[in-house]
Amino acid sequence: MRLVVFDVDGTLVDSQADIVASMAAAFAAVNLDAPSRSDILSIVGLSLPVAMEALAPDADTPMMVEAYKDSYARLRVSKGASSSPLYPGARAALDRLQARDDILLGVATGKSKRGLDGLIEAHGLEGMFITRQVADFHPSKPHPSMLLTAMEDAGVTAQAAVMIGDTSFDADMAQAARMPFIGVDWGYHPTDRLQGAHSVLSDFSELDDALGAVWAD
Known part of the structure; x- marks a missing residue:
């Protein structure tokens, strides 16, 4: 998995x-x-x-x-x-990945549990993520605690996982957890701050190929 x-x-x-x-x-x-x-x-x-x-x-x-x-x-x-609209292509990408029998999905966010639960309910994403890591229970990013717990929940190693995010905090957290990182260019930090990214997406349609490239290495 x-x-x-x-x-x-x-x-x-x-x-x-x-x-x-x-x-x-x-x-x-x-x-x-x-x-x-x-x-x-x-x-x-x-x-x-x-x-x-x-x-x-x-x-x-x-x-x-x-x-x-x-x-x-x-x-x-x-x-x-x-209140927080999904980016174009996000829901389709999540649905594609969830439909695969070799992939589990999770989130690691600076949001509170209340905030994340409300967002998931608003977008009808219940059951999408098998692990939800929030700020209430962990040190702030870029500490790797969220990713270490997510891997424990999923029963996988860092080599069988990947973090996807838009900020240097996500990139640094992934590096601290020894997990591959894929950046996105539509978020809140400029892409030159996404140090160590395996690739940087310009559209969610690129995600599946980017994941294949990470796990082919």
Whole structure:
């Protein structure tokens, strides 16, 4: 069996509008001006406390985290699936991989369990992923804990797995877990930050061939 682990924000779904809006709410909660969109997107993938400390090291991190979570949850409830739309081709790629009898799917995300569960429900992805690794139970990316647990859940080694993501945090996490990494160019970090990527996708239609190339090596 092979395990394909996906990042979520910036890889499977485009959640930047709600991330930016919720970060603005978090900064407003501590009476600070929000950072620029580019600065906010640069920390997507980190666990929220780590992200807040990076953006506002002297602010009240717990208050900011709660304000962010509350805002994000309200947006998800009010907007449904449109809150974080799947990127073009993402659902078809997931369906193709799930239909194969030699591949298991997982996710490793800086989202909370509540956030991931809500997104999966909104997009009708229940049963798609055999392992769901979230920020609640692990150190922040790029620590390899999420991927090590995902491999344990799936019963595979790093050589039989691959991480797919859009940020340097994903790339570094995969390297720390000794897992191959495939990048995507539609996410939140420029592709020159995806160090060590076996390949970088420009479209989900390229994924199947990229996986074959990883496991042929």
